[in-house]
Amino acid sequence: MQAVVVESGRAMVREVAPPVPQSGEVLIKVRLAGICGTDLEILRGYGGFEGILGHEFVGTVAEGKTDLAGKRVVAEINCVCGRCDLCTSGLASHCRRRTVVGINGRPGVFAEYVAVPARNCLEIPESINDEEAVFAEPLAAAFQIIRQVKVERRMKVAVIGTGRLGLLVAQVLATTDCRLTAIGRNPKTLALLDRKRVRTSTVPELKLLNEYDLVVDCTGSPEGLPLAMKLVRPRGTIVLKTTCRGAGEIDWTPIVVNEVTVLGSRCGSFSDALSALAKKQIDVGSMITRRMPLSEGPEALALAAKPDEIKIILTVGK
Amino acid sequence: MQAVVVESGRAMVREVAPPVPQSGEVLIKVRLAGICGTDLEILRGYGGFEGILGHEFVGTVAEGKTDLAGKRVVAEINCVCGRCDLCTSGLASHCRRRTVVGINGRPGVFAEYVAVPARNCLEIPESINDEEAVFAEPLAAAFQIIRQVKVERRMKVAVIGTGRLGLLVAQVLATTDCRLTAIGRNPKTLALLDRKRVRTSTVPELKLLNEYDLVVDCTGSPEGLPLAMKLVRPRGTIVLKTTCRGAGEIDWTPIVVNEVTVLGSRCGSFSDALSALAKKQIDVGSMITRRMPLSEGPEALALAAKPDEIKIILTVGK
Numbered sequence: 001m002q003a004v005v006v007e008s009g010r011a012m013v014r015e016v017a018p019p020v021p022q023s024g025e026v027l028i029k030v031r032l033a034g035i036c037g038t039d040l041e042i043l044r045g046y047g048g049f050e051g052i053l054g055h056e057f058v059g060t061v062a063e064g065k066t067d068l069a070g071k072r073v074v075a076e077i078n079c080v081c082g083r084c085d086l087c088t089s090g091l092a093s094h095c096r097r098r099t100v101v102g103i104n105g106r107p108g109v110f111a112e113y114v115a116v117p118a119r120n121c122l123e124i125p126e127s128i129n130d131e132e133a134v135f136a137e138p139l140a141a142a143f144q145i146i147r148q149v150k151v152e153r154r155m156k157v158a159v160i161g162t163g164r165l166g167l168l169v170a171q172v173l174a175t176t177d178c179r180l181t182a183i184g185r186n187p188k189t190l191a192l193l194d195r196k197r198v199r200t201s202t203v204p205e206l207k208l209l210n211e212y213d214l215v216v217d218c219t220g221s222p223e224g225l226p227l228a229m230k231l232v233r234p235r236g237t238i239v240l241k242t243t244c245r246g247a248g249e250i251d252w253t254p255i256v257v258n259e260v261t262v263l264g265s266r267c268g269s270f271s272d273a274l275s276a277l278a279k280k281q282i283d284v285g286s287m288i289t290r291r292m293p294l295s296e297g298p299e300a301l302a303l304a305a306k307p308d309e310i311k312i313i314l315t316v317g318k
Numbered sequence: 319m320q321a322v323v324v325e326s327g328r329a330m331v332r333e334v335a336p337p338v339p340q341s342g343e344v345l346i347k348v349r350l351a352g353i354c355g356t357d358l359e360i361l362r363g364y365g366g367f368e369g370i371l372g373h374e375f376v377g378t379v380a381e382g383k384t385d386l387a388g389k390r391v392v393a394e395i396n397c398v399c400g401r402c403d404l405c406t407s408g409l410a411s412h413c414r415r416r417t418v419v420g421i422n423g424r425p426g427v428f429a430e431y432v433a434v435p436a437r438n439c440l441e442i443p444e445s446i447n448d449e450e451a452v453f454a455e456p457l458a459a460a461f462q463i464i465r466q467v468k469v470e471r472r473m474k475v476a477v478i479g480t481g482r483l484g485l486l487v488a489q490v491l492a493t494t495d496c497r498l499t500a501i502g503r504n505p506k507t508l509a510l511l512d513r514k515r516v517r518t519s520t521v522p523e524l525k526l527l528n529e530y531d532l533v534v535d536c537t538g539s540p541e542g543l544p545l546a547m548k549l550v551r552p553r554g555t556i557v558l559k560t561t562c563r564g565a566g567e568i569d570w571t572p573i574v575v576n577e578v579t580v581l582g583s584r585c586g587s588f589s590d591a592l593s594a595l596a597k598k599q600i601d602v603g604s605m606i607t608r609r610m611p612l613s614e615g616p617e618a619l620a621l622a623a624k625p626d627e628i629k630i631i632l633t634v635g636k
Contacts, residue, residue, distance in 0.1 A: 046571075085529075086552060094552030094576065211403075225570065234404060234412030243574045250568055252543065255582035256561050258412065262580040264573035 003052045003111035004297030004314075009043060011053060011298040019107060019115035026066050026118045028059035028073065030316040032134045033109045033294075035304040037164055037220045039102075041244055043301060047104060053301075054110035054314075055102040058124065058133040066118045073121040074136040076270055077101040093267055110297050112317060122270050128277045134313060135168070135284040136273045142168040143276065144268030145239050146176065149214055153177040158212045158231050161219035162189040162200070164287070164311055165241060169218050170198050171282045178214075186307050192286060203227070210234065210258065217241055222248035225262075234258040239265050287311040321370045321429035322615030322632075324361060329371060329616040337425060337433035344384050344436045346377035346391065348634040350452045351427045351612075353622040355482055355538045357420075359562055361619060365422060371619075372428035372632075373420040376442065376451040384436045391439040392454040394588055395419040411585055428615050430635060440588050446595045452631060453486070453602040454591045460486040461594065462586030463534055463557050464494065471495040476530045476549050479537035480507040480518070482605070482629055483559060487536050488516050489600045496532075504625050510604060521545070528552065528576065535559055540566035543580075552576040557583050605629040 005014045021027045034056035042049050055077045061068040080087055080095035087095050101116060102108020124133045142165065151157065155178040159170045162184030170182040170193055182193050182200045190200045208230040215232045216239045217224035225248070228238045240262055255262060276282050290312045292300040297314055304312045323332045339345045352374035360367050373395045379386040398405055398413035405413050419434060420426020442451045460483065469475065473496040477488045480502030488500040488511055500511045500518045508518045526548040533550045534557045535542035543566070546556045558580055573580060594600050608630045610618040615632055622630045 091552050234409050240570065240574050243571050248568060248570065250566060250570075252558065252566065252568075252582075253561050255580065256558050256584055257582070259582045259584050261582070262573065264570075264575070264577045264579070266574055266577055 001112035002294055003107075004054065004294065004301075005051060006043060006053045007050050009045060011043060011301050013295055013297055016052070016111070018113045021063070021115040024117050024119070025115045026068060026121065027062045028075070028114050028116060028121075029062045030057050030059045030109050030112060030114055031072070031318060032130050033057040033314040033316060034134045034138070035300060035312045035314065036138060038243065039301065040305055041220070042103065046244065049103055052107040052109075052111050053102050054108035055100070056134055056137045057109035057114070058130050058136070059109075059114065061121065062113065068118060068121055068123060072124045072130075072133070074124060074133055074270060074274070075101070075116045075122070076120040076267075077103065077137060078267060079106060079117050079120060110294065110314060112294070122274060124274065125278055128274065131288060131313065132277045132284055136270050136277070138165055139168050139172070139273035139276065139282060139284070140268035140270045141165065141241070141266065142172040142268070143272035144265050145169060145216060146172060147268065147272070148263050148265055149237055149239060151176040151178050151214065154179060155213045156211060157181070157214045157216070158183055159216045159218060160184070160224055160227055160231070161217065161221070162186060162193060163218065163220060165220070166218035167192065167287055167310065168282065168284070169216055169241070171196065172276075173216070174198050175276075175281055188308065189310060192310075196283070206231070212236060214239065220244055226250060229254045229260065232258070232260055235260070237261045237263060239263045241265050288313055291315050319430035320612055322372065322612065322619075323369060324371045325368050327361060327363060329361060329619050331613055331615055334370070334429070336431045339381070339433040342435050342437070343433045344386060344439065345380045346393070346432050346434060346439075347380045348375050348377045348427050348430060348432055349390070349636060350448050351375040351632040351634060352452045352456070353618060353630045353632065354456060356561065357619065358623050359538070360421065364562065367421055370425035370427075370429050371420050372426035373418070374452055374455045375427035375432070376448050376454070377427075377432065379439065380431065386436060386439055386441060390442045390448075390451070392442060392451055392588060392592070393419070393434045393440070394438040394585075395421065395455060396585060397424060397435050397438060428612065428632060430612070440592060442592065443596055446592065449606060449631065450595045450602055454588050454595070456483055457486050457490075457591035457594065457600060457602070458586035458588045459483065459559070459584065460490040460586070461590035462583050463487060464490060465586065465590070466581050466583055467532060467555055467557060469494040469496050469532065472497060473531045474529060475499070475532045475534070476501055477534045477536060478502070478542055478545055478549070479535065479539070480504060480511060481536065481538060483538070484536035485510065485605055485628065486600065486602070487534055487559070489514065490594075491534070492516050493594075493599055506626065507628060510628075514601070524549070530554060532557065538562055544568060547572045547578065550576070550578055553578070555579045555581060557581045559583050606631055609633050
């Protein structure tokens, strides 16, 4: 089968053997896959992953002894052992022996087929189309924020970074009664939020007054956390979504002096995402700027790094 | 009056005019003062403070229209405006116009007299002697941790750093039912905790297994937070007490990937501290390694930076 493989920091199209589902796994024929900031970070060396890239997808279960056969599904990306101390204490998504689809120790979804544990799959209701379903993984990560922090009425909230993830996070927060400002530098994504009546700001327009109750860093950049520290009020909360390659130079004194809470936030519940997509609460369609075939995966990855693009979807099969 | 003044990174004894209490303030004759890690950091340039150093003290109210006149007191170090948005929203210790005794914009207590707002003073019960009372401020900061985090029975807790603050924090945590390990490198302070039946460990002995529910960084060093990130379990909590000069090189990816909560923690409630001292719950006496007169303040500060010393007390007046 065809696949987009990352090796030594380069992405290339390769012909590889299709995966053979292991015990408990199902084989899925990929329909669409989404390119995400983490894919670009992996290409820059984040996490040291090599192999088939990609973790955002929607597909059809092709085989496997399961009542999911023939069904349209999305799948949680953490594949866990179910037996370690973390799995047995309710922290399965942090399993000590986990592999993560297209990120850590397991082939990804920029391929015609992918094998994942059957228990990771969620069937997609008919009311959600493929181009919505492919956003399930990042949207789940966005919803995780309002599971971690009780966002109350009139809370002053800032989202910094209005890229792929920031746009989803801003929309999720806009479903609450908070007073939201989305902060970014890309006129294209800011305009998209303006149209959704989310108040927006660029960094130079900001007053750095330590006045936000909650700041969510979706910048994907080492500059995000220091800026968040200037925006958050004393005893306020920063949700940190940024994972990027390498170390940052950071003076964390303000976290101590202002007694700030910093919450690391990674994955979320796919059911939250599917439920919001079914209710058409979140508009993901307007984020898609380009659809390209799997065979043009490397070019799509190069384009995805440019500010003019938001979400690029790889069309794989039906 | 005599005072220990810091100027251009050097501490020196100076003859200065005694403070004149402003409206709402009382003049306090200092009895004892304690040297703390923050004083040493200020000497290294932290916060850019210049003037009379010191913020840990016990004294006698010398004058002022107050029923505290003649009373033995300790005083909260944050002096606040009472009118800004933070003061009026219950965050007075973060007042936007605050000054902090001996740390920020206000003369400290390494002097014969200090003026502080009357409302900052707490009378000390007779059952607490001067050498106990002088620990009220750092002990309050230690108790703040168990106000910020619900420390539950059998929780696995690590304190890293067994210096002046770490010893207090370890003792405070030992009053709970948690499973506590104090981690340090100073054989003298580790031995002191061993005698109190706190389990201790040195860093080389540690398995870095991400297994602690709660890790408290009292190292006062840029190495503390990265070590804490290796000890804390996924979705666990790090309490950050360290303030030190300058920036650290830090890769905060593990905070996001492991969905860790980082809580900045600064000051605490003096009533918690006085109540514990009155009940003799915390042994502070064994931490005092030296008593020196105010006139030897600079020498005392130099000694306090050495590993053989724990708490050095400046004796000022009676």
